[in-house]
Amino acid sequence: MPGRCRRAWLCVLLPLCMKWHLPTFGISRGVKQAAQARGLRLRSRVTEVGGDNVQLTASERSSLNLISQAAENLDWIRAKATSDRCNQHKTPLCNAAMHAAFRCGNYQAGARIYTQMCDRGTLVTGVTYNCAIRLFSKLGQQGKILELWEEARSNWTSWVPGQRYLLLSEMVNAFADSGNVTGIGVFLDTICKEGFEIDEGTWGAALNGCKNAGAASVAEYFLKLMRQFNVSANLIHHTLVMGAYAGRSLENITRVAENSEPLGIDEYFVEMHVTSLAGPYKNTSKTRNVADALEIVQKANSSHNAAALNVIADAQSRASL
Numbered sequence: 001m002p003g004r005c006r007r008a009w010l011c012v013l014l015p016l017c018m019k020w021h022l023p024t025f026g027i028s029r030g031v032k033q034a035a036q037a038r039g040l041r042l043r044s045r046v047t048e049v050g051g052d053n054v055q056l057t058a059s060e061r062s063s064l065n066l067i068s069q070a071a072e073n074l075d076w077i078r079a080k081a082t083s084d085r086c087n088q089h090k091t092p093l094c095n096a097a098m099h100a101a102f103r104c105g106n107y108q109a110g111a112r113i114y115t116q117m118c119d120r121g122t123l124v125t126g127v128t129y130n131c132a133i134r135l136f137s138k139l140g141q142q143g144k145i146l147e148l149w150e151e152a153r154s155n156w157t158s159w160v161p162g163q164r165y166l167l168l169s170e171m172v173n174a175f176a177d178s179g180n181v182t183g184i185g186v187f188l189d190t191i192c193k194e195g196f197e198i199d200e201g202t203w204g205a206a207l208n209g210c211k212n213a214g215a216a217s218v219a220e221y222f223l224k225l226m227r228q229f230n231v232s233a234n235l236i237h238h239t240l241v242m243g244a245y246a247g248r249s250l251e252n253i254t255r256v257a258e259n260s261e262p263l264g265i266d267e268y269f270v271e272m273h274v275t276s277l278a279g280p281y282k283n284t285s286k287t288r289n290v291a292d293a294l295e296i297v298q299k300a301n302s303s304h305n306a307a308a309l310n311v312i313a314d315a316q317s318r319a320s321l
Contacts, residue, residue, distance in 0.1 A: 054091050054123065067096040076104035091123045098131040102138070110135040126156065126163035130170045137174040145174050164194065169202045176209030181218050184209045200231055204240065211243030214280055216252070219244035235263040242272045247280030250303055257311075270315045277304040277311070 056064065063086040070079035079100035086093055094117050101110030114132045117124060129152040136144045149171055156164050168191045175183030184206050191198055203226050210219035219241045226233050238260040245253050253276055260269060275284045279296050287293045297305065 056090065056092060060086055060090065060093060064092055064096050067093070067100055071096070071100035071103040074104050076100060076106050076109075079104065080109070089120060089122055091117075091125055091128065094122060095125070095127045095131055098128070098135065102131060102134050107135050107138040111139060124155075126152070126159050126167060130166055133167075133170045133174050137177045140178070142174075142178065142180075145171075161196070165191070165196050168194065168196070169199075169205065172202050172209075173205045176205045176212065179209055179213035179215075181209055181213050181215045185218075198229065198231070200234065200237070203231060203233075204237055207237055207240035207244070211240045211246075211281055214244060214246065214282060216241075216244045216248060235260065235266060235269060238263060239269045239272050242269065242276050243281050246272075246276035246278075246284065248276075250277070250301070250307055253277060254307070265315075265318075267315070270311060273311050274308045277308040 063082050066082045067079050070076070070082065079097065083093065083097040083100070094113055098110045098113050101107065101113065110131070114128070114135065116122075117128065129148055133145055133148050136148065149167075152167055156167065159167075168187055171187045172184055172191075175181075175187065188198060188202070188206060191202070203222060206222050207219055210216070210222065223233055223237070223241060226237070238256070242253070242256050242260070245256050253273070257265075257273055275281075278284055278293075278300050283296055284293075287296065
């Protein structure tokens with residue numbers, strides 16, 4: 001849920017807190033950045049493994065560093081300006097520009113860079129495919145994503161194992177974005193058949209898909225598989241499971257919260273807990289302002305609203321200790 005949507009929920013809960021004479025819980029400004037940082041660590045970076053084996057001049061290397069830095073700073077204008085000034089025919093520079101477009105939310109621009117690479121006959125690598133899959137996933141082009149997968153797999157015989165794993169993990173991410181739990185299951189199975197161990201980042205992506213789909217039972221099944229594969233579930237994983245239970249019974253939502261307690265509840269989990277009590281994620285994630293959120297809260301079960309206030313009060317109490 002975008003940051004502005006979260007703020008809307010907190011604004012809606014303010015009058016509820018006043019009505020019930022309970023303190024409000026203020027989300028700190030650093031929470032969003034912290035959540036994004038945790039997400040980045042869970043989701044493998046596209047450039048983590050394997051190089052493009054393309055020689056760059058000193059000037060081009062400098063441009064590559066500038067594009068990468070602009071991507072980290074979410075500065076698309078600087079990234080694009082730097083990319084336009086250098087030789088975009090070289091694969092590492094194209095990949096860096098695509099990654100910058102993804103990071104900055106300019107998905108159409110990134111997709112155009114990929115199309116231009118193909119039109120020019122520029123060398124396409126595993127990093128290129130990962131970037132392209134991310135971009136077309138955000139554009140909702142599932143057919144294109146499958147086309148990229150088939151093309152990449154037909155060319156990956158020369159790739160190192162790490163590059164193959166990143167491609168498979170990216171496909172899990174792509175299906176997670178659209179909440180396609182069947183597709184997620186297919187690619188988790190493919191990862192195992194290829195002889196890889198599923199890491200915590202890919203499990204996080206799978207659980208994110210369950211959250212987007214509202215597939216609570218599948219999320220529980222994935223947690224069970226994580227235990228079987230000796231992968232420890234962290235608070236982010238449990239936060240996503242909470243999201244999968246959004247709009248479900250108070251008993252189930254409370255159970256997830258209690259099971260997550262030993263991990264040390266943070267503000268992000270509290271936020272997911274409160275919004276899950278308000279209604280299904282597919283509804284709460286679409287709110288764009290306080291009026292939208294208020295409409296959903298007004299329709300929520302009164303016991304859920306009361307529980308949300310208790311969660312907020314408890315969080316406020318912990319924060320003051």
